Amino acid sequence: MDSSPQPKPPDNVALALFGSFALTRLRTPHDAEPISLPRRKVETLLAYLVLFPQNHSRENLAALLWGDTTDAKARASLRNALPILRHVLGDDALLADSEFVQLNPLFGLRVDVREFERACAGARRAADTAHAIRLWRAAVDAYHGDLLVGNYDDWVVRERERLQNLYLDAQLQYVQALRTNGEYQAALEAAQAILDTFPANETAYQHLMFCLAMLGQRAEAVAQFENCKRALRHELNAEPLSETLALVQWIQQTAIRTNAARVTNLPVPLTSFIGRTRQVAELARFVAQERLVLCVGPGGSGKTRLAIEVGRDDLMNSRHGDGVWWIELAGVAQPEGVPLAITKALGIRNDSDETLQDALANFVRTRRLLIILDNCEHLLDACAEWAMFLLQQSEQVHILTTSREPLDVMGERVWQNNTL
Numbered sequence: 001m002d003s004s005p006q007p008k009p010p011d012n013v014a015l016a017l018f019g020s021f022a023l024t025r026l027r028t029p030h031d032a033e034p035i036s037l038p039r040r041k042v043e044t045l046l047a048y049l050v051l052f053p054q055n056h057s058r059e060n061l062a063a064l065l066w067g068d069t070t071d072a073k074a075r076a077s078l079r080n081a082l083p084i085l086r087h088v089l090g091d092d093a094l095l096a097d098s099e100f101v102q103l104n105p106l107f108g109l110r111v112d113v114r115e116f117e118r119a120c121a122g123a124r125r126a127a128d129t130a131h132a133i134r135l136w137r138a139a140v141d142a143y144h145g146d147l148l149v150g151n152y153d154d155w156v157v158r159e160r161e162r163l164q165n166l167y168l169d170a171q172l173q174y175v176q177a178l179r180t181n182g183e184y185q186a187a188l189e190a191a192q193a194i195l196d197t198f199p200a201n202e203t204a205y206q207h208l209m210f211c212l213a214m215l216g217q218r219a220e221a222v223a224q225f226e227n228c229k230r231a232l233r234h235e236l237n238a239e240p241l242s243e244t245l246a247l248v249q250w251i252q253q254t255a256i257r258t259n260a261a262r263v264t265n266l267p268v269p270l271t272s273f274i275g276r277t278r279q280v281a282e283l284a285r286f287v288a289q290e291r292l293v294l295c296v297g298p299g300g301s302g303k304t305r306l307a308i309e310v311g312r313d314d315l316m317n318s319r320h321g322d323g324v325w326w327i328e329l330a331g332v333a334q335p336e337g338v339p340l341a342i343t344k345a346l347g348i349r350n351d352s353d354e355t356l357q358d359a360l361a362n363f364v365r366t367r368r369l370l371i372i373l374d375n376c377e378h379l380l381d382a383c384a385e386w387a388m389f390l391l392q393q394s395e396q397v398h399i400l401t402t403s404r405e406p407l408d409v410m411g412e413r414v415w416q417n418n419t420l
Contacts, residue, residue: 019145136174200235297417322367335382
């Protein structure tokens with residue numbers, strides 16, 4: 001088989017496999033000419049070669065696609081189908097010899113499934129939340145329906161199920177990224193879109209409840225818990241997970257004791273927190289008494305979860321009237337990203353000519369805040385610089401950081417967390 005690289009044709013042929021099969025030639029970005037293939041089996045052959053771009057033996061291809069006929073007829077059908085694809089797509093589209101067939105990896109064919117998978121992979125590698133949000137949105141938008149609707153070949157059904165699962169994961173990851181970024185209304189809408197397709201998805205209900213609570217709509221959040229219970233019983237004959245019960249209890253307690261949902265972006269873990277009550281109380285006391293507290297400990301010692309619980313304790317006791325604000329720094333790669341992450345979390349919109357420092361100073365100057373900087377160890381100098389800057393702007397600002405190492409600045413109080 002001649003496997004030498006072939007000239008790459010223009011990227012003007014597009015194949016849609018989500019929904020119904022559609023092959024088009026793009027004249028302009030807004031003008032596409034349909035390309036017809038004479039038989040459905042030829043369409044299925046092209047779809048298979050695209051979705052599985054490795055080398056395939058002719059014998060296996062013939063049996064896979066024409067297995068309901070004799071071996072001789074199946075091989076003949078494959079021999080007839082390959083010239084059709086070459087005629088429609090061009091001689092460079094396929095690499096084939098007497099034994100093997102493969103789609104030319106250099107052939108410029110745009111495929112919606114591949115664009116969807118690339119967006120998912122890129123989102124998982126994204127260095128920051130904003131970039132991840134864009135890519136997860138692109139992935140969700142690329143999915144225009146289930147794979148090859150109406151085709152029930154075994155391999156299509158398996159691949160359809162795999163892509164359905166990947167799509168659901170992309171939707172859930174998109175909602176989580178929006179939540180992390182504090183975009184609760186957008187996350188709410190994205191979670192509802194999941195339930196429109198997957199009406200008993202409990203994780204989507206958890207997102208929905210959380211976002212409603214963060215938007216101050218606690219009654220609606222509790223109502224969604226009741227909807228979740230009904231959907232699970234009707235669709236799956238199941239009861240809500242303990243994590244969902246813990247979430248609705250948190251929402252109900254928060255609604256009674258404080259107006260916290262409007263003054264925090266603090267993550268709410270969906271698992272119970274048992275066995276470290278003393279540590280939470282001790283660290284919370286440090287935070288109440290000291291301006292800058294560092295929760296320091298090795299990786300995996302539970303610093304992040306402990307800081308979340310201290311933040312919740314602060315909210316429930318209304319120690320900082322203007323809220324507890326969570327700044328996640330694990331995805332921040334460069335020092336200059338630290339102040340940007342802080343302003344983003346605090347919801348500061350700076351549309352004037354003032355500098356970022358002035359915008360931050362003006363925001364915190366009159367507010368009573370607890371700011372939690374999580375995962376500082378790879379940005380110690382930047383975290384130290386901006387922590388001191390914030391503390392200098394207002395005596396009512398307190399800062400809690402988590403890190404594997406101290407910031408090594410004047411006035412810091414180190415709380416050593418060695419629990420593994």
